[in-house]
Amino acid sequence: MASKKIHAIYTDDDLLLQAVKQTRSANYHISEVFTPFPVHGLDHAVGLAPTRLAITSFLYGLTGLSVAVLLMNYIMIEDWPQNIGGKPSFTFYQNMPAFIPIMFELTVFFAAHLMVITFYMRSKLWPFKKAENPDLRTTDDHFLMEVDAENHDVEKLTKFLYDTGASEISLIENEQDH
Amino acid sequence: MYTLPSKLKLFSIIIMVLGLAGITYGFLTAPKTIEDVKEIMAEQDAHHGGEHAVEAHGEEEHTANFVDVARGEEGYSEAAMEHATDLKPEGHGSASHEEHVLHQLQTRPWSATFVAAFFFLMIALGVLVFYAIQYASQAGWSPVLYRIMEGITTYLLPGSIIVFLIVVFAGTHFFPWQNEELVAGDKILQGKSGYLNFPFFVIRAVIYLLGWNLYRHFSRKNSLAQADANNYDPYRKNFKLSVFFLIFFIVTEATMSWDWFMSMTPHWYSTLFPWYVFASMFVSAITVIALVTIYLKSRGLIPFVSDKHLHDLAKYMFAFSIFWTYLWFSQFMLIWYANIPEEVTYFIIRIQEYKLLFFGMLILNFVFPILVLMNSDYKRVPWFVVIAAVFILVGHYVDIFLLVMPSTVGHNWYFGIPEIAALLFFMGLFIFVVGTGLGKVSLRPKNDPFIKESENYHF
Numbered sequence: 001m002a003s004k005k006i007h008a009i010y011t012d013d014d015l016l017l018q019a020v021k022q023t024r025s026a027n028y029h030i031s032e033v034f035t036p037f038p039v040h041g042l043d044h045a046v047g048l049a050p051t052r053l054a055i056t057s058f059l060y061g062l063t064g065l066s067v068a069v070l071l072m073n074y075i076m077i078e079d080w081p082q083n084i085g086g087k088p089s090f091t092f093y094q095n096m097p098a099f100i101p102i103m104f105e106l107t108v109f110f111a112a113h114l115m116v117i118t119f120y121m122r123s124k125l126w127p128f129k130k131a132e133n134p135d136l137r138t139t140d141d142h143f144l145m146e147v148d149a150e151n152h153d154v155e156k157l158t159k160f161l162y163d164t165g166a167s168e169i170s171l172i173e174n175e176q177d178h
Numbered sequence: 179m180y181t182l183p184s185k186l187k188l189f190s191i192i193i194m195v196l197g198l199a200g201i202t203y204g205f206l207t208a209p210k211t212i213e214d215v216k217e218i219m220a221e222q223d224a225h226h227g228g229e230h231a232v233e234a235h236g237e238e239e240h241t242a243n244f245v246d247v248a249r250g251e252e253g254y255s256e257a258a259m260e261h262a263t264d265l266k267p268e269g270h271g272s273a274s275h276e277e278h279v280l281h282q283l284q285t286r287p288w289s290a291t292f293v294a295a296f297f298f299l300m301i302a303l304g305v306l307v308f309y310a311i312q313y314a315s316q317a318g319w320s321p322v323l324y325r326i327m328e329g330i331t332t333y334l335l336p337g338s339i340i341v342f343l344i345v346v347f348a349g350t351h352f353f354p355w356q357n358e359e360l361v362a363g364d365k366i367l368q369g370k371s372g373y374l375n376f377p378f379f380v381i382r383a384v385i386y387l388l389g390w391n392l393y394r395h396f397s398r399k400n401s402l403a404q405a406d407a408n409n410y411d412p413y414r415k416n417f418k419l420s421v422f423f424l425i426f427f428i429v430t431e432a433t434m435s436w437d438w439f440m441s442m443t444p445h446w447y448s449t450l451f452p453w454y455v456f457a458s459m460f461v462s463a464i465t466v467i468a469l470v471t472i473y474l475k476s477r478g479l480i481p482f483v484s485d486k487h488l489h490d491l492a493k494y495m496f497a498f499s500i501f502w503t504y505l506w507f508s509q510f511m512l513i514w515y516a517n518i519p520e521e522v523t524y525f526i527i528r529i530q531e532y533k534l535l536f537f538g539m540l541i542l543n544f545v546f547p548i549l550v551l552m553n554s555d556y557k558r559v560p561w562f563v564v565i566a567a568v569f570i571l572v573g574h575y576v577d578i579f580l581l582v583m584p585s586t587v588g589h590n591w592y593f594g595i596p597e598i599a600a601l602l603f604f605m606g607l608f609i610f611v612v613g614t615g616l617g618k619v620s621l622r623p624k625n626d627p628f629i630k631e632s633e634n635y636h637f
Contacts, residue, residue, distance in 0.1 A: 041636065054553075058552070097510065097511045097515070098515065100507065
């Protein structure tokens with residue numbers, strides 16, 4: 001299926017945000033936005049579903065905490081108890097204050113690393129992946145909004161995008177399906 | 179414009195009167211002589227003699243669990259405690275045990291009043307610091323809250339004067355180093371007498387009072403002047419003033435917490451202590467800002483404050499609850515791990531005599547806020563924030579209680595009429611003064627250079 005898209009380039013993030021809002025309220029469909037940095041409120045304006053990354057992060061944190069508890073209990077209490085600084089390693093709860101830094105660190109470690117990995121998987125990123133940016137300048141100082149032009153009058157849409165402050169507008173037609 | 183509703187005003191006056199009566203009752207019923215103490219102790223023994231024996235037994239066992247076992251040395255904690263109580267003016271030997279109890283019982287109304295007085299003072303002071311930080315960092319999100327913060331800091335003047343009077347007149351009730359006899363026989367206290375002596379103590383307290391109140395006076399004046407000015411001069415003045423106040427504050431806050439809290443047990447010290455007190459102060463203060471904001475918002479008086487601002491305040495509550503826990507734990511773990519007699523006494527008495535409060539406070543100040551406020555959306559739901567705020571405020575009242583009580587009245591503590599009365603009195607005074615302060619001017623800070631940004635704040 002041939003898809004027709006219009007790429008509109010903006011030079012300012014506020015302008016982009018404004019344009020996204022206008023485009024959506026005019027019932028055009030924005031398929032993607034490329035920005036050189038995260039723009040505050042853009043996900044909301046584009047209408048993306050709220051991220052569930054925070055929930056996974058909480059669960060990973062709990063996993064890390066449990067791993068730390070089991071780990072410390074095994075190595076310091078069960079397997080090889082040692083008397084360090086006059087602290088006998090007979091029960092977990094008596095020694096717990098000494099384990100708290102480790103519990104904290106592993107909680108953060110698990111939450112952070114697994115969250116990043118989840119994020120990569122969700123956004124289909126991996127090492128040596130070829131960049132999908134349609135325009136190199138979106139990695140520098142330009143913002144690109146991709147609008148579906150399939151069932152719309154291209155002339156009218158172009159005019160509309162021009163009025164929202166786009167500095168460049170180009171029509172993209174490709175054969176591959178998305 | 180806000181006016182303190184007459185019902186709330188009446189309520190605050192009633193609890194002030196009740197509180198004052200309770201405080202007076204606490205002072206009047208404190209035992210006067212050793213005979214009174216003997217009577218009280220005999221009565222207690224008669225009342226729950228059997229119970230007492232069991233309790234004492236259980237306590238011993240617990241002692242064995244906590245320190246002695248850890249140290250691998252029987253009687254270790256007892257020796258350490260003896261060492262600690264030796265600091266008390268009358269604590270020499272068992273012959274003067276009654277005298278020691280008498281002193282602690284006489285101290286109780288003082289401590290009860292001081293805990294509540296300082297708790298509300300630290301709220302006002304913490305808000306003042308938060309306010310100064312907003313100016314010094316030229317924050318764009320918070321100017322809509324300036325009048326609310328200024329309203330709360332109205333309490334600083336009466337609150338600080340009362341606390342000043344308490345610490346100056348408490349004498350040896352709070353500060354063993356003011357007992358000359360004790361200092362004469364104590365090398366450590368003699369070594370500290372260059373700092374811990376009464377004239378210098380009073381001078382320092384006067385400096386704190388002047389510095390804090392002068393900043394509050396002039397910053398408020400400039401802030402009001404900005405509303406009628408056609409340039410930004412008052413704002414610029416406030417910026418400079420705030421920077422200097424913050425420097426002044428962090429120094430005086432450290433010495434204040436040494437003077438008013440740490441010197442209650444003058445042999446004990448912790449380098450982290452001022453930060454710990456500050457964390458408690460700051461999180462309580464931000465919590466009160468959030469509460470007052472929610473209250474005013476619910477009355478429709480501040481339509482320019484949005485849930486985004488509440489979200490930010492709740493973030494601060496969340497973050498500083500964790501910060502407080504971090505400091506609490508840092509102090510606890512180092513002392514627990516080193517287990518040095520002169521340091522560990524601080525926690526032995528708190529864990530043995532105040533176990534429920536000591537660990538309950540951790541749940542109130544850490545576990546509840548972190549669970550209630552973790553979700554981003556909940557930070558914008560007023561009643562969620564109110565629940566977290568109640569936990570935090572109760573928790574930090576307990577925190578101040580645990581700073582003062584174990585060091586002054588030891589195991590002779592009880593949450594009774596003097597404590598409740600003091601809490602009521604200062605709560606009433608706080609509501610009255612802050613309510614009146616909020617009603618003085620319009621709640622919208624006009625002409626502030628960042629007011630527009632603040633009103634349109636979103637993220």
